[in-house]
Amino acid sequence: MNYLSKGISKEKLLELYRAMLKPRMIEEKMLILLRQGKISKWFSGIGQEAISIGVASALTKDEYILPMHRNLGVFTTRGIPLFRLFAQWQGKSSGFTNGRDRSFHFGTQEYKIVGMISHLGPQLGVADGIALADLLKKRQKVTAVFTGEGATSEGDFHEALNVAAVWGLPVLFCVENNGYGLSTPISEQFRCEHIADKGKGYGMEAYIINGNNILEVYSKVNELCESIRKKPRPVLLEFKTFRMRGHEEASGTKYVPKKLLEEWAAKDPLENYVEYLHAQGLLSEEMEVEFKKEIIHEIDENLQLAFAEGQVQFNESKELKDVYKEFDYQDIKPNNETRNIRLVDAISESLKQSMEKHENLVILGQDIADYGGVFKITEGFVEAFGTDRVRNTPICESAIVSAAMGLSINGMKCVMEMQFADFVSSGFNPLVNYLAKVHYRWNEKADVVVRMPCGGGVGAGPFHSQTNEAWFTKTPGLKVVYPAFPYDAKGLLATAINDPNPVLFFEHKALYRSIYQEVPSAYYTLPFGEAALLKEGEEVSIVTYGAGVHWALECLEQNPEIQADLLDLRTLQPLDTFAIFESVKKTGKLIILQEDSLFGGIASDISALVMEECFEFLDAPVKRVGSLETPVPFAKSLENNYLPKERFLKSLLELIKY
Numbered sequence: 235m236n237y238l239s240k241g242i243s244k245e246k247l248l249e250l251y252r253a254m255l256k257p258r259m260i261e262e263k264m265l266i267l268l269r270q271g272k273i274s275k276w277f278s279g280i281g282q283e284a285i286s287i288g289v290a291s292a293l294t295k296d297e298y299i300l301p302m303h304r305n306l307g308v309f310t311t312r313g314i315p316l317f318r319l320f321a322q323w324q325g326k327s328s329g330f331t332n333g334r335d336r337s338f339h340f341g342t343q344e345y346k347i348v349g350m351i352s353h354l355g356p357q358l359g360v361a362d363g364i365a366l367a368d369l370l371k372k373r374q375k376v377t378a379v380f381t382g383e384g385a386t387s388e389g390d391f392h393e394a395l396n397v398a399a400v401w402g403l404p405v406l407f408c409v410e411n412n413g414y415g416l417s418t419p420i421s422e423q424f425r426c427e428h429i430a431d432k433g434k435g436y437g438m439e440a441y442i443i444n445g446n447n448i449l450e451v452y453s454k455v456n457e458l459c460e461s462i463r464k465k466p467r468p469v470l471l472e473f474k475t476f477r478m479r480g481h482e483e484a485s486g487t488k489y490v491p492k493k494l495l496e497e498w499a500a501k502d503p504l505e506n507y508v509e510y511l512h513a514q515g516l517l518s519e520e521m522e523v524e525f526k527k528e529i530i531h532e533i534d535e536n537l538q539l540a541f542a543e544g545q546v547q548f549n550e551s552k553e554l555k556d557v558y559k560e561f562d563y564q565d566i567k568p569n570n571e572t573r574n575i576r577l578v579d580a581i582s583e584s585l586k587q588s589m590e591k592h593e594n595l596v597i598l599g600q601d602i603a604d605y606g607g608v609f610k611i612t613e614g615f616v617e618a619f620g621t622d623r624v625r626n627t628p629i630c631e632s633a634i635v636s637a638a639m640g641l642s643i644n645g646m647k648c649v650m651e652m653q654f655a656d657f658v659s660s661g662f663n664p665l666v667n668y669l670a671k672v673h674y675r676w677n678e679k680a681d682v683v684v685r686m687p688c689g690g691g692v693g694a695g696p697f698h699s700q701t702n703e704a705w706f707t708k709t710p711g712l713k714v715v716y717p718a719f720p721y722d723a724k725g726l727l728a729t730a731i732n733d734p735n736p737v738l739f740f741e742h743k744a745l746y747r748s749i750y751q752e753v754p755s756a757y758y759t760l761p762f763g764e765a766a767l768l769k770e771g772e773e774v775s776i777v778t779y780g781a782g783v784h785w786a787l788e789c790l791e792q793n794p795e796i797q798a799d800l801l802d803l804r805t806l807q808p809l810d811t812f813a814i815f816e817s818v819k820k821t822g823k824l825i826i827l828q829e830d831s832l833f834g835g836i837a838s839d840i841s842a843l844v845m846e847e848c849f850e851f852l853d854a855p856v857k858r859v860g861s862l863e864t865p866v867p868f869a870k871s872l873e874n875n876y877l878p879k880e881r882f883l884k885s886l887l888e889l890i891k892y
């Protein structure tokens with residue numbers, strides 16, 4: 235191996251050696267513990283240490299690193315006490331996730347490390363968001379994110395690199411090309427010769443680095459970091475290396491040709507470097523023995539600590555509480571000056587006032603800048619706040635949801651506009667797996683609102699008409715808001731932005747320009763989890779939300795003889811079960827109206843809850859009314875019959891008669 239130490243001090247040369255030695259020795263110990271059944275899974279990074287150590291050593295301690303499952307060296311180089319790592323791997327409280335997640339699936343703000351989720355790719359977009367926050371705050375920092383060559387086949391890789399290139403983000407994309415992704419060799423993973431070749435396609439600098447040569451890694455990354463801090467831009471690095479052990483220990487290496495393993499064993503990053511240091515007279519046998527003794531001592535001492543710690547205790551209320559970050563709701567009352575405005579205006583006004591209130595709030599979305607968004611909600615925002623904070627995005631929902639997460643990690647707030655709620659499926663993974671779970675997993679907030687223009691009745695067909703709130707109410711960790719009126723929308727959006735948890739904010743397109751209301755002009759908030767009782771009656775309870783509220787109102791207006799409680803839920807998560815139960819206890823009859831097709835929707839859960847909690851009060855079976863179990867059709871004649879509006883009265887009368 236060709237080692238060039240120009241410009242690196244002797245101390246640094248030895249420090250790099252010790253930094254590589256530590257994870258190697260920890261791993262050797264872990265392999266023993268694994269055989270003894272004392273730890274569960276192990277993803278080995280043996281043979282790849284130079285990359286973790288070289289990159290982590292080139293970054294300053296206050297620059298974020300986003301490692302993957304083979305980057306133990308990143309964690310040790312950042313100086314995390316070993317007992318905390320060991321406790322993490324044993325699912326104990328001194329780890330980073332209270333036993334809630336395993337291995338390297340955690341982050342820590344204390345050490346500026348943001349760990350992976352199993353899905354691999356979202357990590358890359360999160361790095362974009364972190365780097366964007368640094369760029370906006372002019373902090374002159376680099377963010378380094380790791381991925382294996384296998385995960386570069388995920389769409390997230392493409393999206394994240396493209397976004398970073400378009401926005402000029404200071405991100406180092408570190409691809410560890412170790413020959414395999416689980417059992418899949420690179421020949422079955424991609425067709426280009428080098429992953430670095432893709433850099434050109436993104437308009438991005440890219441370099442190939444010998445990932446087994448610690449000095450090459452450290453020098454090149456160090457040089458790039460210094461340059462990127464001065465001139466922010468993304469750089470793609472492909473580290474050529476090899477995975478010397480199985481994907482994880484249990485899976486073995488049978489499918490890897492012996493010859494390859496032998497070839498790469500000769501290139502071992504640690505052994506070769508030791509030889510070099512010996513030859514240079516920088517490292518003596520005695521020093522080596524001494525270093526190893528120190529590390530063995532550190533490992534043993536810390537292992538004892540971790541083993542001595544008891545298993546995490548299950549505490550149901552703590553488990554439930556930690557799904558969300560505590561939110562100290564500030565009730566800001568509306569002023570008396572009102573104007574008659576549409577739903578669309580109320581949302582725009584609320585968003586604008588929140589932009590004025592929170593200087594760290596950034597809006598991301600497609601066509602939201604000069605164009606003002608397809609529904610014109612952000613019209614005029616660029617003039618008021620600039621394109622840094624009102625940011626057009628490429629068409630890449632997954633990377634943008636991930637970037638929103640990254641902004642939050644790095645101290646910003648983010649509102650992301652889905653152009654249509656239907657398109658959230660392209661950003662589904664980071665939403666339900668990253669943002670929703672991050673607080674429960676490692677106590678990190680996801681201060682993100684995703685605005686969701688949704689709903690049918692607009693003749694827009696299967697991909698521009700869905701109301702997909704049930705995809706999210708299912709997932710612990712998300713909040714779901716669904717206003718039906720301008721007044722509620724304005725106050726609830728302000729609260730959603732104040733709330734540090736991820737909120738899906740549904741805005742019904744058919745109501746945007748058809749529903750007017752007197753709305754206070756100044757900023758105000760409304761609390762989550764409080765339904766609105768719009769009408770009171772003794773005969774029956776109608777529970778609904780969104781467009782359903784207006785269908786029910788129309789129905790009651792046309793049938794004034796019906797004496798009904800009409801409850802507009804306003805937020806679905808949290809759900810105001812108290813208001814629902816109170817109403818049902820009074821009337822004894824419940825009908826739930828939802829726009830979505832029936833199966834698996836909110837109506838079903840509300841029905842089940844009422845059955846469980848109010849059975850003795852019921853005078854009739856709970857009724858649910860929803861759309862047909864089909865996609866949303868385009869033609870008016872089909873859509874009118876798909877939607878439940880026309881069927882509602884019949885069901886309501888049947889229930890009253892029961």
Ligand SMILES: Cc1ncc(C[n+]2csc(CCOP(=O)(O)OP(=O)(O)O)c2C)c(N)n1
Nearest residue numbers: 304352353354382383384385412414415416
């Ligand atoms: C979305 C997704 N698909 C598949 C997997 C299963 N899986 C976990 S790691 C891995 C291989 C990753 O290969 P690579 O990116 O090259 O990283 P390496 O393990 O080689 O370091 C696979 C297939 C996963 N965790 N997530």
Ligand SMILES: [Mg+2]
Nearest residue numbers: 382383414415
């Ligand atoms: Mg790989």
